[in-house]
Amino acid sequence: MKFINNLLLLIIFTLTNCTNVAQPDDPIPSHETFTIQSKLLEEQRTINVWTPADYKSNLDSLPVMYMADGGIKEDFPHIANTLDSLISVHKIKPLILVGIENTERRRDLTGFTEVEKDKEIAPVVGGSEKFRGFIHNELFPEVNKRYRTKNERSIIGESASGLFVMETFFLTPDMFDYYIAFDPSLWWNNHYLVRTAKEHLTHLPNTHQKRIWFACSNTEEISPYTKEIANIFKTANLPNLTWNFSDEPNEKHSTIFRATKVKALVWTLSKAD
Numbered sequence: 001m002k003f004i005n006n007l008l009l010l011i012i013f014t015l016t017n018c019t020n021v022a023q024p025d026d027p028i029p030s031h032e033t034f035t036i037q038s039k040l041l042e043e044q045r046t047i048n049v050w051t052p053a054d055y056k057s058n059l060d061s062l063p064v065m066y067m068a069d070g071g072i073k074e075d076f077p078h079i080a081n082t083l084d085s086l087i088s089v090h091k092i093k094p095l096i097l098v099g100i101e102n103t104e105r106r107r108d109l110t111g112f113t114e115v116e117k118d119k120e121i122a123p124v125v126g127g128s129e130k131f132r133g134f135i136h137n138e139l140f141p142e143v144n145k146r147y148r149t150k151n152e153r154s155i156i157g158e159s160a161s162g163l164f165v166m167e168t169f170f171l172t173p174d175m176f177d178y179y180i181a182f183d184p185s186l187w188w189n190n191h192y193l194v195r196t197a198k199e200h201l202t203h204l205p206n207t208h209q210k211r212i213w214f215a216c217s218n219t220e221e222i223s224p225y226t227k228e229i230a231n232i233f234k235t236a237n238l239p240n241l242t243w244n245f246s247d248e249p250n251e252k253h254s255t256i257f258r259a260t261k262v263k264a265l266v267w268t269l270s271k272a273d
Contacts, residue, residue, distance in 0.1 A: 070099020154178035186225035
């Protein structure tokens with residue numbers, strides 16, 4: 001019983017105490033904010049958008065990176081600042097960052113679960129399908145209307161947000177071209193995504209090359225499942241999937257995002273078409 005209680009506490013910790021809170025030394029980048037009244041989510045959502053320094057001085061259309069945990073007091077500032085630095089030294093091509101500010105994080109970023117302990121982490125869980133529908137059907141068109149965009153999209157996330165990234169890759173792979181996940185909470189629903197990964201990969205569209213970068217820290221309840229996904233990808237050896245797994249045993253769940261974000265972004269986006 002003590003083990004189960006400790007495990008539950010760790011699960012709650014990994015979903016709530018991740019690096020999605022802005023640090024005191026994170027400068028707030030110049031950005032725009034708008035709200036969208038979502039019919040699917042039945043609530044108003046706040047969207048933060050960062051564009052490169054020369055966006056207004058040229059007419060180029062740009063790729064778009066999306067992120068949950070995208071509030072000003074969440075991960076949006078440090079990711080926008082990192083993109084700005086990498087673009088300025090020509091490590092990656094210019095792109096637009098769209099951050100979705102959280103309302104009920106654990107509702108939006110978790111899928112269905114049959115595990116009773118999972119359901120205890122928040123009043124409502126299992127809303128990832130609706131959240132994905134909001135992004136695809138409501139947010140994509142709004143961003144395309146407001147900004148000069150290419151039909152080239154990426155998504156980035158850590159912990160529960162990383163779980164959402166991985167779930168989106170497996171369930172709706174055509175939604176994005178490039179996927180980045182740090183310490184994804186793959187234990188969710190008795191590691192359902194790991195158990196069904198092989199089956200989902202058989203349905204991966206071969207019309208367009210997909211690219212995914214993912215990493216794990218030394219967190220024992222996360223790393224085995226992330227490594228298993230890497231082994232599944234290696235065995236599958238799909239020609240339409242380019243992937244990179246970064247095993248980070250010296251990093252903790254609370255440090256992996258900031259410690260590895262540069263190499264994740266460079267590997268993924270410097271190779272973008």
